[in-house]
Amino acid sequence: MAGKVMHAVWYTRYGGGAAGLKHVEIPIPAPGKGEILMKVEATSINPIDWKIQNGFVRPILPRKFPFIPLSDVAGEVVEVGPGVKNFKAGDKIVATLGGPGAGGGLAEYAVAKESLTVLRPPEVSAAKGACLGIAACTALHSLTVTGGLKLEKTEPRTNVLVTAASGGVGHYAVQLAKLGNTHVTATCGARNIDFVKSLGADEVLDYKTPEGAALKSPSGQKYDLVVNCTTGIPWSTFKPNLSKTGKVIDITPGGCTFLNYAVQKLTFSKKKVIPLLVFPNAQEIGFLVKLAKEGKLKTVLDSRYPLSQAEKAWAKSIEGHATGKVVVEP
Ligand SMILES: NC(=O)c1ccc[n+]([C@@H]2O[C@H](COP(=O)([O-])OP(=O)(O)OC[C@H]3O[C@@H](n4cnc5c(N)ncnc54)[C@H](OP(=O)(O)O)[C@@H]3O)[C@@H](O)[C@H]2O)c1
Numbered sequence: 323m324a325g326k327v328m329h330a331v332w333y334t335r336y337g338g339g340a341a342g343l344k345h346v347e348i349p350i351p352a353p354g355k356g357e358i359l360m361k362v363e364a365t366s367i368n369p370i371d372w373k374i375q376n377g378f379v380r381p382i383l384p385r386k387f388p389f390i391p392l393s394d395v396a397g398e399v400v401e402v403g404p405g406v407k408n409f410k411a412g413d414k415i416v417a418t419l420g421g422p423g424a425g426g427g428l429a430e431y432a433v434a435k436e437s438l439t440v441l442r443p444p445e446v447s448a449a450k451g452a453c454l455g456i457a458a459c460t461a462l463h464s465l466t467v468t469g470g471l472k473l474e475k476t477e478p479r480t481n482v483l484v485t486a487a488s489g490g491v492g493h494y495a496v497q498l499a500k501l502g503n504t505h506v507t508a509t510c511g512a513r514n515i516d517f518v519k520s521l522g523a524d525e526v527l528d529y530k531t532p533e534g535a536a537l538k539s540p541s542g543q544k545y546d547l548v549v550n551c552t553t554g555i556p557w558s559t560f561k562p563n564l565s566k567t568g569k570v571i572d573i574t575p576g577g578c579t580f581l582n583y584a585v586q587k588l589t590f591s592k593k594k595v596i597p598l599l600v601f602p603n604a605q606e607i608g609f610l611v612k613l614a615k616e617g618k619l620k621t622v623l624d625s626r627y628p629l630s631q632a633e634k635a636w637a638k639s640i641e642g643h644a645t646g647k648v649v650v651e652p
Contacts, residue, residue, distance in 0.1 A: 323350040323359065323401060323431070329652070330429035331632045332388040336377040339640060340633040343428075344388075351426075351433045353403035358434050360415060363397040363448035364626075365427035367639040367648045368456045368490065374423060383423035392427030392650070393419040394455030394602075395434065396448040406436045414442040416451040416611055418459075421601040428632055430652045440608040443615045450621035453490070453647040454610045458619070459602035461494035461549065462610060464571040465502075468598050469547045473501040481543040481565065483507045486551035487523060488514035490647045491573065495549045496521040497619050507539045509552075514645055517622075537563045544568065557582045561593060570595040622646030 328350045333342045353359040371391045374383045384391075399413040409415065417434035419426045426432045442451045465471045471480055480502060484495045487508035499506050500522035508523040515526045525541060527534035529552075537559055539545070544565040550572045557578065560570050572579045575597030582595050613619035624644040627635040629652040639648045 324352060326350050328430040329629060330390050331629065332390045332428070333375055334388045336375065336380060338375070339372070340637040342375060343633050343636060345630070345632075346388075350431045353401055353406075353433050355404045356406060356436050357403040358399055358406060358409055358415070358417070358436055358439055359401040359403075360395065360397040360417065360432055360434055361400050362395050362427060362430060362432050362652045364395070364452035364649050364651045365392045366394045366453045366455070366457070366490075367392060367635055367650070368394065368422065369639060369642075370422040370456065372636060372640050379423070384425060385423070390426050390428050393422060393424040394452050394457075395419060395427045395432055396442060396451035397432075400431065402436075409436060409439060409441075414444075414448070415439050416442045416446070416454055416607055418455040418602040418607065422456060428629070428650060430629070438602075438604050440604050440611055442611060445615045446611055449623060449626060449649045449651060450614065451611065452649060453621045453623075454607055454614065455602040456600070457490035457647060458494045458610045458621075459606045460491050460573055460598075460600040461498050462606055463600045464549045464573060464598060465495060465498055465547070468571050468596055469549070469569060471499065471502050471504070471547060473498065475503050477503045479503050479505060480546045481505045481507070481539075483509075483537065483539075483545040483548040483563070484523070484551065485509045485529070485537075485548070485555065487518045487521070487526070488645050489551055490644065492549070492551040493518075493521055493622055493646055494619065495551065496523050499549075501618065505543055507543060507545070509534055509537070517645060535559075539563070547571070549573070557595060560595070564593045567592045569593075571598050572596065573598050573600070624648050626651055628652075
């Protein structure tokens, strides 16, 4: 593909939101050692993508401008670099381009590391496969690695709360939690209550009601594990709803979370909040692809946009009201 050009969308400075995205024609990248050149069939947006544009981790990310955002991709292998053993041209794949700050996905072609790529079976569409990186890995990691939940029905029962269960991470967290022996309480807006029940939640709270804001389980459960996919809920709201050793996994930790985490460590508190940042890896993506293939994990697409309308997709994610995932299809 040397010398050929592709359509890509990048931004050249911090800020600007959807209007800061620019459409460009640039050379197709070449795969290096251990790398794969893929034709991107779909890429999904996570809030971290536009938070990086906002300067959330300035000056660390983006590493340089101009920056092509998005790192969760699915597509077809076009060419492999030296040393690539497990993939060949024509293979259908899902890849992470290297965690939230890597970028490169909002383009017709992208280069992925072989070590961060998995094969995609025909049962998993490109649009849905492209969502199994950051959002699904964060749900899986929060519940199992950090939360200690085993996805087996033979385990003792765990009471789980998932907040913002209608969103990208939350909709996966509800389904994954239900693979274990769990009782799942979930929060979402009124319009999504039936949707979240359809994902398997045992009880659903409208977050705009007093009971929902208080996180009170309608059936009186105390939560052993909370996957907190929203922001602004203080520890004083979580604490009375937790079991004796209940944990809150906070995936959007702010200063209060880090402070509470430190104080709880120092005081050997049994109830805890744990800040978490997840970097997707091929092993977890492969596990999620397998669940999707077996029909045990569904991806719900809020909306799909062509690359020519990347700004609309970006704005949709920034609004914060997606039900499921927002996808761009180059
Ligand atoms: N730590 C990590 O590694 C990691 C990884 C992925 C994501 N995150 C973070 O996790 C958060 C969620 O990400 P996401 O991709 O799931 O976001 P998202 O898809 O944009 O979430 C949107 C959904 O959240 C719902 N929602 C908003 N506020 C709510 C509230 N107070 N209570 C209940 N539901 C609420 C919205 O419902 P309505 O439309 O009804 O309001 C909407 O359906 C973001 O802050 C993101 O940056 C962290």
